[in-house]
Amino acid sequence: MKYSNKILNTPSSFIRNILKVTDAPDVISFAGGLPNPISFPIDDLQKSINHAIEENGAKLFQYSTTEGYLPLRQYIVEKYKKSHGLDFDPEDILITTGSQQALQLISQVLINKGEGIVMEEPGYLGAIQAFTLAEPSFYTVVLDEDGLNVEQLEDTLKNNRNIKFIYTVPNFHNPTGITYSRENREAVYEVVKNYDVVLIEDDPYGDLRWHGEQLPYIGAGRLENSVLLGSFSKVVTPGMRLGYIVTKNKELMHHINTAKQATDLHTNIFSQIIIHDYLVNNDLDSHVKKIINLYQTQANTMLNAMAKYFPSTVKYTKPDGGMFIWVTLEEGTSALDFFYKAMEEKVAFVPGDPFYTSKTNVNTLRLNYTNSSPEMIEEGIKRLGKILYSLTSEKQIV
Amino acid sequence: MKYSNKILNTPSSFIRNILKVTDAPDVISFAGGLPNPISFPIDDLQKSINHAIEENGAKLFQYSTTEGYLPLRQYIVEKYKKSHGLDFDPEDILITTGSQQALQLISQVLINKGEGIVMEEPGYLGAIQAFTLAEPSFYTVVLDEDGLNVEQLEDTLKNNRNIKFIYTVPNFHNPTGITYSRENREAVYEVVKNYDVVLIEDDPYGDLRWHGEQLPYIGAGRLENSVLLGSFSKVVTPGMRLGYIVTKNKELMHHINTAKQATDLHTNIFSQIIIHDYLVNNDLDSHVKKIINLYQTQANTMLNAMAKYFPSTVKYTKPDGGMFIWVTLEEGTSALDFFYKAMEEKVAFVPGDPFYTSKTNVNTLRLNYTNSSPEMIEEGIKRLGKILYSLTSEKQIV
Numbered sequence: 001m002k003y004s005n006k007i008l009n010t011p012s013s014f015i016r017n018i019l020k021v022t023d024a025p026d027v028i029s030f031a032g033g034l035p036n037p038i039s040f041p042i043d044d045l046q047k048s049i050n051h052a053i054e055e056n057g058a059k060l061f062q063y064s065t066t067e068g069y070l071p072l073r074q075y076i077v078e079k080y081k082k083s084h085g086l087d088f089d090p091e092d093i094l095i096t097t098g099s100q101q102a103l104q105l106i107s108q109v110l111i112n113k114g115e116g117i118v119m120e121e122p123g124y125l126g127a128i129q130a131f132t133l134a135e136p137s138f139y140t141v142v143l144d145e146d147g148l149n150v151e152q153l154e155d156t157l158k159n160n161r162n163i164k165f166i167y168t169v170p171n172f173h174n175p176t177g178i179t180y181s182r183e184n185r186e187a188v189y190e191v192v193k194n195y196d197v198v199l200i201e202d203d204p205y206g207d208l209r210w211h212g213e214q215l216p217y218i219g220a221g222r223l224e225n226s227v228l229l230g231s232f233s234k235v236v237t238p239g240m241r242l243g244y245i246v247t248k249n250k251e252l253m254h255h256i257n258t259a260k261q262a263t264d265l266h267t268n269i270f271s272q273i274i275i276h277d278y279l280v281n282n283d284l285d286s287h288v289k290k291i292i293n294l295y296q297t298q299a300n301t302m303l304n305a306m307a308k309y310f311p312s313t314v315k316y317t318k319p320d321g322g323m324f325i326w327v328t329l330e331e332g333t334s335a336l337d338f339f340y341k342a343m344e345e346k347v348a349f350v351p352g353d354p355f356y357t358s359k360t361n362v363n364t365l366r367l368n369y370t371n372s373s374p375e376m377i378e379e380g381i382k383r384l385g386k387i388l389y390s391l392t393s394e395k396q397i398v
Numbered sequence: 399m400k401y402s403n404k405i406l407n408t409p410s411s412f413i414r415n416i417l418k419v420t421d422a423p424d425v426i427s428f429a430g431g432l433p434n435p436i437s438f439p440i441d442d443l444q445k446s447i448n449h450a451i452e453e454n455g456a457k458l459f460q461y462s463t464t465e466g467y468l469p470l471r472q473y474i475v476e477k478y479k480k481s482h483g484l485d486f487d488p489e490d491i492l493i494t495t496g497s498q499q500a501l502q503l504i505s506q507v508l509i510n511k512g513e514g515i516v517m518e519e520p521g522y523l524g525a526i527q528a529f530t531l532a533e534p535s536f537y538t539v540v541l542d543e544d545g546l547n548v549e550q551l552e553d554t555l556k557n558n559r560n561i562k563f564i565y566t567v568p569n570f571h572n573p574t575g576i577t578y579s580r581e582n583r584e585a586v587y588e589v590v591k592n593y594d595v596v597l598i599e600d601d602p603y604g605d606l607r608w609h610g611e612q613l614p615y616i617g618a619g620r621l622e623n624s625v626l627l628g629s630f631s632k633v634v635t636p637g638m639r640l641g642y643i644v645t646k647n648k649e650l651m652h653h654i655n656t657a658k659q660a661t662d663l664h665t666n667i668f669s670q671i672i673i674h675d676y677l678v679n680n681d682l683d684s685h686v687k688k689i690i691n692l693y694q695t696q697a698n699t700m701l702n703a704m705a706k707y708f709p710s711t712v713k714y715t716k717p718d719g720g721m722f723i724w725v726t727l728e729e730g731t732s733a734l735d736f737f738y739k740a741m742e743e744k745v746a747f748v749p750g751d752p753f754y755t756s757k758t759n760v761n762t763l764r765l766n767y768t769n770s771s772p773e774m775i776e777e778g779i780k781r782l783g784k785i786l787y788s789l790t791s792e793k794q795i796v
Binding site: 132 | 401402403404408410432448459496502506594650655
């Protein structure tokens with residue numbers, strides 16, 4: 001039997017595959033991208049479940065509309081009004097089965113085989129996976145410390161008129177933890193506005209900031225072909241698979257709605273009504289504050305341990321929020337080799353390779369800190385440091 | 399901005415669009431395909447929710463595996479062992495976000511642009527929608543009263559070597575209510591086994607039988623490239639969007655898993671654990687028996703009313719189970735014209751057009767009986783009958 005070219009070209013997630021190895025109970029894992037389960041508001045969700053069933057009865061269990069539960073879309077409208085002063089209407093919002101589905105829908109709607117997508121380099125591997133099913137050409141633009149390399153972005157757009165959209169994660173980027181600076185956002189906007197392309201801002205981590213001020217979006221609210229993606233996975237629960245697409249482009253939204261119908265009819269209404277009940281009957285800001293405090297402590301523990309145990313030739317990002325730190329090893333060191341050595345010492349992380357659309361055997365890797373205790377973080381980084389010293393030319397000084 | 403050809407060719411669901419009109423409270427609607435909400439076991443689900451949270455805690459709210467919740471997959475294995483004597487393993491099963499997603503995943507995995515899909519004519523419009531996103535060539539095989547037209551199926555497979563799969567709904571077919579006979583299943587099997595094609599048996603309604611004996615599947619359990627699709631939407635709740643794919647073809651399952659990762663990572667685990675708890679702690683057979691009794695009464699009410707109020711030139715199917723009756727008007731009568739006239743009299747149904755991949759202005763239509771009371775059914779059919787008499791040459795005799 002022959003399979004489609006698009007599925008043969010789609011990478012099976014390196015992370016999902018290694019999670020099967022790294023999930024052993026004696027492994028210290030910095031590999032996943034999971035929220036800390038102690039951050040799930042289980043008691044309040046239980047109350048909302050009871051309340052939602054009492055109030056809505058059979059409606060929770062019946063088929064529902066493709067665009068999603070109207071009160072939840074209204075809540076999202078108000079959220080952006082309050083947090084960013086943005087003016088959206090409920091019809092600008094479609095609820096998706098997690099943010100991952102948003103990536104799949106948008107690429108299906110926009111991409112004919114061979115048409116272009118601009119990806120950050122490195123970029124989110126789930127997006128690379130989802131987009132690959134649409135058989136695009138990937139164009140990469142380097143992610144600098146303060147955001148997209150604007151010059152390279154402009155060259156890429158100018159020289160490749162088949163580009164349909166640009167995919168960005170401007171806040172606490174996955175995998176690097178980088179946040180685009182205010183100046184970089186403005187510069188990206190000034191370039192993108194001159195081209196007939198869609199700008200996607202995928203923002204699952206934006207609320208998880210513990211340092212610096214909240215920044216405006218690049219295109220949301222001012223660019224005609226702007227798409228903003230959000231998610232409840234990192235602030236309430238990922239298990240319910242609830243994300244959303246925001247765009248004021250009505251034609252684009254119409255096509256996304258058709259693709260959504262064809263893909264799964266509509267998002268789980270049972271979960272939509274429950275999460276809406278939770279959101280309107282609890283103080284989300286104070287809940288998110290608890291998550292932020294937790295993650296900040298974990299991030300600082302990891303950064304301090306890296307300063308203490310890693311050779312000084314190893315570079316890494318210092319995130320202002322979110323879930324990830326990006327590590328760059330000495331030129332020529334293979335992160336994949338490092339991964340195998342680390343697994344022997346029962347420590348896991350994700351080597352950089354799957355975050356690139358074409359590079360392999362890179363010297364970069366992703367560390368997640370949200371799902372380990374400070375003690376585990378200290379111990380895990382210590383073990384990684386030992387291996388790194390044995391891999392580098394520097395003498396071990398610890 | 400330009401959109402992809404695949405989305406421009408994908409029909410927006412006629413049903414979902416007309417539901418917006420037909421959902422007005424004073425309309426008698428036979429248009430939807432919704433289970434009757436009085437069939438949802440709300441109290442027992444509430445108990446299972448509480449129990450599942452108590453037993454599993456944070457696990458309900460965290461990310462989970464792409465293939466789905468293992469105990470739920472084990473339950474499905476046991477179900478088919480018990481009901482059909484089939485031997486599946488949990489790794490033969492992947493939980494999907496409703497059966498609709500199964501259609502999307504399989505077509506993405508198998509179809510390169512232009513490759514062939516055999517569809518029943520008429521066929522399930524949700525499948526036509528999902529498959530269109532993969533840009534296939536559709537080949538139709540007429541659905542006779544006892545199943546697929548075997549001669550036409552053989553000719554189609556023989557003459558079109560680009561065909562990758564055959565899509566069937568062998569039990570209480572949507573839209574026609576037809577069930578493939580035992581002899582037809584055997585004859586279809588004898589043809590299909592000689593070709594390198596996948597046979598999909600989509601079976602969301604199979605448990606809802608009130609007449610005749612359960613029949614064996616066509617290919618499941620004996621055809622190498624067999625795919626069986628199931629759903630909890632019609633026997634428990636559609637709101638949770640829980641369906642599943644069954645295949646013993648490991649390579650096919652591997653690719654479906656990758657497509658599922660790329661599409662939405664995994665199915666809502668909160669709902670998976672709850673439905674599993676419900677299934678193992680309740681007597682599903684006795685619950686389904688209640689649904690069957692309800693639908694049988696509704697179907698009989700509709701059939702009796704049609705015998706009483708419809709002109710004798712109007713033909714229709716007499717289902718042994720499921721949710722639909724298929725009506726064939728006199729040659730030359732437009733079901734779409736009939737629809738508009740019926741809407742003036744506040745009665746809705748689905749004209750046949752969207753169930754064909756290429757025909758339009760057909761003389762067929764679909765009636766759903768599961769979501770109206772016997773009184774509403776009698777009244778609605780009476781109004782339709784009046785219009786039909788005015789449309790046909792026959793003199794009204796009522």
